[in-house]
Amino acid sequence: MPFFRDIIGHPRALDILQSMLLSGEVPHALLFMGESGIGKRTVALTFAQALLCHDRSIPEEGSEGSIEPCNRCLSCQKLAGQNHPDFMILEPEGSTIKVEQIRALQDQIIYKPIDGPKRVILIDPADKMNAAAANSLLKTLEEPPAHAILILITSKPFSLPETILSRCQKISFYPLSLSQVETLLVERKGWSTHEARLVASLTGGDLGEALSLEIDSAREMESGLYSLVSEKTLSDYEVLFDVATAYSRDEEAMAQSLHYLAAWFRDVLVLQSVPDPSALDPSWLVYSWRHEEIRRWATRMNSHEVGSFLADIQEIHQAQVRNINRQLALETLLMQLRDKVLNQKQKASG
Numbered sequence: 001m002p003f004f005r006d007i008i009g010h011p012r013a014l015d016i017l018q019s020m021l022l023s024g025e026v027p028h029a030l031l032f033m034g035e036s037g038i039g040k041r042t043v044a045l046t047f048a049q050a051l052l053c054h055d056r057s058i059p060e061e062g063s064e065g066s067i068e069p070c071n072r073c074l075s076c077q078k079l080a081g082q083n084h085p086d087f088m089i090l091e092p093e094g095s096t097i098k099v100e101q102i103r104a105l106q107d108q109i110i111y112k113p114i115d116g117p118k119r120v121i122l123i124d125p126a127d128k129m130n131a132a133a134a135n136s137l138l139k140t141l142e143e144p145p146a147h148a149i150l151i152l153i154t155s156k157p158f159s160l161p162e163t164i165l166s167r168c169q170k171i172s173f174y175p176l177s178l179s180q181v182e183t184l185l186v187e188r189k190g191w192s193t194h195e196a197r198l199v200a201s202l203t204g205g206d207l208g209e210a211l212s213l214e215i216d217s218a219r220e221m222e223s224g225l226y227s228l229v230s231e232k233t234l235s236d237y238e239v240l241f242d243v244a245t246a247y248s249r250d251e252e253a254m255a256q257s258l259h260y261l262a263a264w265f266r267d268v269l270v271l272q273s274v275p276d277p278s279a280l281d282p283s284w285l286v287y288s289w290r291h292e293e294i295r296r297w298a299t300r301m302n303s304h305e306v307g308s309f310l311a312d313i314q315e316i317h318q319a320q321v322r323n324i325n326r327q328l329a330l331e332t333l334l335m336q337l338r339d340k341v342l343n344q345k346q347k348a349s350g
């Protein structure tokens with residue numbers, strides 16, 4: 001498990017947790033909320049380890065360091081070996097976390113901890129508790145045993161009952177920047193910066209998803225997604241329609257297309273932002289091996305148009321949660337691009 005100092009991003013959340021560790025005043029129920037795949041669980045695990053550690057390091061007053069678990073004591077070893085008697089992770093059995101699981105948890109946490117002063121329980125993802133489970137957990141949240149600390153993790157806080165939300169101290173996690181994800185991928189996957197940048201872009205900075213991808217499948221994914229911007233697609237309405245249908249078939253495909261388009265047109269903007277695009281080192285681009293085509297796009301649209309296209313993508317991305325007509329939205333985006341391609345062709349022939 002990483003130390004706090006190795007965790008990338010989440011400065012505010014880490015500050016809050018550090019001050020809890022320092023003061024020893026840790027609420028009985030915490031809710032870690034924020035998009036999936038950005039590292040909430042990793043932070044929760046490190047926090048749990050620090051809470052349970054027998055020998056955590058405390059930086060000298062006034063120094064910059066953070067409170068860290070020792071990674072050596074018996075407690076840290078048991079946690080790493082996944083057999084810590086005072087630590088528990090509740091996860092869905094099948095598709096939900098069921099009331100029986102909550103009851104089993106309740107039977108256990110009433111007992112004093114075995115190894116130290118605390119028992120720590122992670123519920124991840126907490127939004128997978130069914131209604132009966134959530135209702136049952138509420139009793140524990142209302143009267144938690146003095147030694148219990150529950151950490152609920154969710155990317156969908158709005159699907160948890162208000163009664164649960166109101167009894168947890170909420171800690172928000174924000175998405176990592178693409179460059180933070182890139183750095184992490186280089187470190188953890190041993191990829192080149194360029195490979196890491198491609199995967200970070202394709203997954204829209206979803207670290208969990210990025211880590212689960214292999215570089216070969218990322219490349220394969222890219223060559224499929226390329227059809228979104230290829231002239232072959234855009235000059236033929238029938239093909240465009242098929243591509244829009246295929247890439248809007250479900251939320252995941254749609255998100256991928258939007259990430260792809262966003263990264264593509266950010267590349268176009270990069271080209272447009274340098275005084276001499278022909279001199280730009282292609283390795284600056286996410287899709288460096290397609291630099292010739294990206295250069296063509298830089299002549300088809302001015303930077304204002306590219307900026308407003310990127311804003312459209314962003315808007316559709318956010319609207320997705322509200323169940324917009326995905327196919328229509330993607331088709332509309334591609335039709336905008338089609339106009340640019342056709343315009344340029346007309347100019348060239350006229």
Ligand SMILES: [Zn+2]
Nearest residue numbers: 053070073076
């Ligand atoms: Zn330790």
